[in-house]
Amino acid sequence: MSAVAIDIGSRYARIARVGAHGAPELVELPGAVPGEGLPVPAGEDGRRDAALHAVCSAYVGQHGVPDRLVIVAPRRDRSGPPGHGADASAGLHGTGRTPPPSVLSTPHAVLALLRHAGTATAGRYVVCDLGAAAAEVSVCVVTAGAVAVAGSARHAPADGYGAGFEAALLAEAGLLCDEAGRRVLAGVRAEDGAALRLDLALDRAERNPERFDATAVHRVAGRDITAGAVRLALRRLAAGLDLATAEALDDAAPTEEAPPSAAQAPARTAVDGLVAVGGTARFAPLLRHLTGGGRPLVPLPAGTDPALAAVYGAALVAAGLADPADRYPYAVCVGAHRTAAGRPENQELLVSGAGLLEPGGAAVFAEAGGERLRVRTGPAGAAAGRSVEVRVRDPEGAVSVPVRTLALPGGAEDDRFHLGVRLALDGTARLVLHPLDAGAPVEFPLGELPTDLRTDPEGVRL
Structure with a gap:
């Protein structure tokens, strides 16, 4: 089975696969810059689509249609960016013989590479994607079976992030910041010593x-x-990175709507590692700024170019050697009532176990003994249902956080439902009531589920 991954950057479109020795490698294609990939067409309109189709066509021309395709996309594009859906598969070969491509966000692709290498285990990691156009920072929570993005931010100056840095240096040398100028600068910086x-x-x-x-x-x-x-020029890079990092960490802090109480919250925990990827992460002085104050930098697998980390991780996922782990890391529960020995009891009903919800995937329903539970929304014959509290729980840390209290509708005495929850591509969740009869399911919005139960009420600190 052939499996490949594609990462469309602001300058280069890269395609990778797992080689004969089990390690990911860049596929060199006609017209590609060695070690980089195919240049992305100039201009803003449609260049990602054009680059995607160009790299697919070049690959198929040499190697045929792959059996599996994973596309790396920024998190903001994952709910349906142009060219990243079924159209990309059609543009790949025009026959419809391959399944639609899977879309993997950049932080999930990078952490797939690190988890496969064993250098990122359970904990909180800050993934810094430092590219020519922008610095994108994602605070990721990694558990045994899932990776969730708890907060993210993007710093994209008008003249580019890494591109602005290079433009400043080339201007000092009296050169334009074009492909020729960048190659000259890259060659000088790569000289011995x-x-x-x-x-x-x-x-x-x-x-x-x-x-x-x-x-x-x-x-x-x-x-x-x-x-x-x-x-x-370095101060400009560092300031933008600091700004994005602070915003991402603030985004990952608990909201006022559902903060963990002092009794529920664990002791403050430090970030377990910083990850720097993207072409601008090749610049060692910027990495030293990032790790200032003793903050740990997670090393990439030996010899991995930081610009290729995302596409390498996606290649491992495409080949089935790494789990993308793009799932919600915690359990979702609701408050329930049951009658035991003629007496009413309050209990917590597990709807979805930790690591079962996938963005854009099917709803997960409460089960017992492999069978979906049948529930009712209120006392028999009641005109209105009960209010139920939805919570998320970390089974390992025994941390529980309220999400929302919902007023469910009442029903007839014989009305029964399957109770589930689903997660949309945009990260928002829905509680699902599915009637046992032919009725249509009803959904209740829950908003974004908490993704970092290790965060204390004062927020994350690096």
Whole structure:
């Protein structure tokens, strides 16, 4: 079985597969830049679609139609970005012989790579996708069987994130920030000893800018790029990354609607690891800024280019060697009433176990002994149903957080329902009442389910 993954970046469209030795590798295609991928067409309109179809056509022309295809997409696009749905499969070969492609968000693809390597276990990880266009930061909660994004933020300046950095350096050398200029700059930075010289110069300039800011760190097209120019451009990168990180962590903090109580919340836990991927993550001084203050950086598997981390993780998923784990990590429960020995009792009814809900997947229903439970919404013959509290629970930490209290409708004495919950692609949940008769199911909105039960009421701190 052939299985491939595609990641459409702002500059390059990359396709990867798992090679004969069980490790992911970049598939080199005609017209591709070695180690990068096919250049994405210039212009804003439709370039992701054009790049997707171009890379698919190039792959099929050399290797035939793959049996499985996984496409990496930014989280904001996962609910149906142009070209990432059934149309992408049709554009791949025009025959409909392959199943529709699966869509995997960038943080899930990256964590699939790290979980496969054993370097990301249960805990909270901050995935920093540092690209040419933007810095996207996602706070991810990893459990034994699921990965959930608890908060995210994107910093995308008008002139680009990594692109703005390169433009500043090329301007210092009197060059345009085009493909030719970027290749010249990349070649100079890749020279033997260039990274060490840059580190030493930046360290000296940081301690004594008046003396060392004028030190030449690169010579491009006969002109010097100084330590001061690099430090100035680096501050812009660092400020944008800090802004996105702070916003993502704030997004991951508990909401006022359903904060965990002091009794429920566990002790504050530190972030278990920072992950830096994307082309701009190749810049070592930025990584040192990211890990300042002793924050741990999770290493990528040996030899992995950070620009290829997402497509490599997606290739492992496509090949069936890694679980995407794109599921809700906690159990969903509702308050229920039952009669035992003629006496009413309150209890908590498990609707969906931890790691069973998938975004865009089918509803999961409460079961017992492999059979769906039959429930009613109120006392027999009551005109109105009871109010029920929906909660999520971490089975391992015994942390329980309220989500919403719903007023369910009443029903006839013989009315019974299957009770379920489903998760939409946009991350919002619905409680589902499915009548046992031929009636249509009724859904009740729950909003976004809490995704980080380790967070205390004061929020996350790095």
